[in-house]
Amino acid sequence: MSEAIKNTPQGGTRQLRRWHRTRILRAIRAEKGISRLRLARKLGLSPSAVSEAVAELISEGLLTETPLPPTGQGRPSVALELEGQRHLVLAWEIDLDRMAVALLNLRGEVRLRLVLPPAPPSLAEALAMLQAATLPHLPEMRVLAAGLSIPGLLEPAQGHLTLAPNLGWADLPLLEHFREALLGLGLEGIPAVVENEANAAAFGLFALGGLALEHCVYLSLGVGVGGGVVVGRQVYHGARFHAGEVGHIPLDPQGPPCRCGKRGCAEAFLSYRRWQEAPTPARLGEMAERLAQLSAVVLATLDPERVVLGGPLVEATGEALLQSVRARLPGYALSVHAPEQVMLSPLGREAALLGVGALAAEAFLEQMTYEEVS
Numbered sequence: 001m002s003e004a005i006k007n008t009p010q011g012g013t014r015q016l017r018r019w020h021r022t023r024i025l026r027a028i029r030a031e032k033g034i035s036r037l038r039l040a041r042k043l044g045l046s047p048s049a050v051s052e053a054v055a056e057l058i059s060e061g062l063l064t065e066t067p068l069p070p071t072g073q074g075r076p077s078v079a080l081e082l083e084g085q086r087h088l089v090l091a092w093e094i095d096l097d098r099m100a101v102a103l104l105n106l107r108g109e110v111r112l113r114l115v116l117p118p119a120p121p122s123l124a125e126a127l128a129m130l131q132a133a134t135l136p137h138l139p140e141m142r143v144l145a146a147g148l149s150i151p152g153l154l155e156p157a158q159g160h161l162t163l164a165p166n167l168g169w170a171d172l173p174l175l176e177h178f179r180e181a182l183l184g185l186g187l188e189g190i191p192a193v194v195e196n197e198a199n200a201a202a203f204g205l206f207a208l209g210g211l212a213l214e215h216c217v218y219l220s221l222g223v224g225v226g227g228g229v230v231v232g233r234q235v236y237h238g239a240r241f242h243a244g245e246v247g248h249i250p251l252d253p254q255g256p257p258c259r260c261g262k263r264g265c266a267e268a269f270l271s272y273r274r275w276q277e278a279p280t281p282a283r284l285g286e287m288a289e290r291l292a293q294l295s296a297v298v299l300a301t302l303d304p305e306r307v308v309l310g311g312p313l314v315e316a317t318g319e320a321l322l323q324s325v326r327a328r329l330p331g332y333a334l335s336v337h338a339p340e341q342v343m344l345s346p347l348g349r350e351a352a353l354l355g356v357g358a359l360a361a362e363a364f365l366e367q368m369t370y371e372e373v374s
Helices: 012-030 036-043 047-059 123-137 174-184 197-208 266-270 272-277 281-302 312-331 348-370
Strands: 063-067 078-082 087-094 099-104 110-116 142-150 153-155 160-164 169-172 192-196 216-221 225-231 306-310 342-344
Touching: 012 036, 012 047, 012 078, 012 348, 036 047, 036 078, 047 063, 087 123, 087 348, 099 123, 099 348, 110 123, 110 348, 123 174, 142 174, 142 197, 142 348, 153 192, 160 174, 174 192, 192 197, 192 348, 197 216, 197 225, 197 306, 197 348, 216 281, 216 312, 225 266, 225 281, 266 272, 266 281, 272 281, 272 312, 281 306, 281 312, 306 312, 306 348, 312 342, 312 348
Parallel strands: 087 142, 142 192, 216 306, 306 342
Antiparallel strands: 063 078, 087 099, 099 110, 153 160, 160 169, 216 225
């Protein structure tokens, strides 16, 4: 028995068909222009099972087909591709210095991106602004799923925002409000996800960053210092959903005060505001020293393939900060960890926005695995 059959969920013919559809979409997302025959071989499915599932996906508009150049006698093959212009996922980002909207296809290609002013005082106002900016762009589109990223402590499954200190928001049913905003756009019944911005960015690096990272940590260096952790291609939230809160790891008990009440936290040394106060080579060297120290702690405790740096501080200092951190890392890290394991985010400032879009795409594929097929 093949691995594909052994790993197929139970539930009879309908469930099998749903599982086939999802696997086919994932395979085509990974290999653009694949033929039906190659799909069957790659997935260990019969040609008839592939043809049946592909026919359904084409009728729903999720797939398109293009004839391949003939290679000899016989019927020419047909290349299958994801429809990437109308069937999209919606991504919203709320942050202290900006809000943003993006529409992405299932391959992660951006079809629309809008940057809006910083978040207003209330969540309701922020969602209303995002809603108004999105509405004109939805005609002729089919939104498959939606995601929202926010810098704060939240419980993704329940969608409850515990605290977003830099925004001044606390104890809010974030997912509930997000779904209400989607309903106002006529988007009822689609999968909706909410995620911490650093976690979303970390997933974006795995899914869209072109790095093929199964284990990585993203350090978001902005007003605060946040961290997102991907383990085995999944966002790791921890027992209380606070994994990655590296900003409050104490680096020096005699250091400057932190807004959490302690002294010498990573955030007290590495905030973007601190750089803005004194953007000098001396301050860059001091911040690089502390960031090397923090990166060594992350490498030793989580052993990721990469520690990826992003956020406003990285935008402002870029390669100079990276090289300074790499030069200092051996003074703190274990010998098994190389300076090259610390790198800049290839997605830049868009990591959280694109990442939460990728999470929304995953939510759509997950839902499709279990939805009814006519």
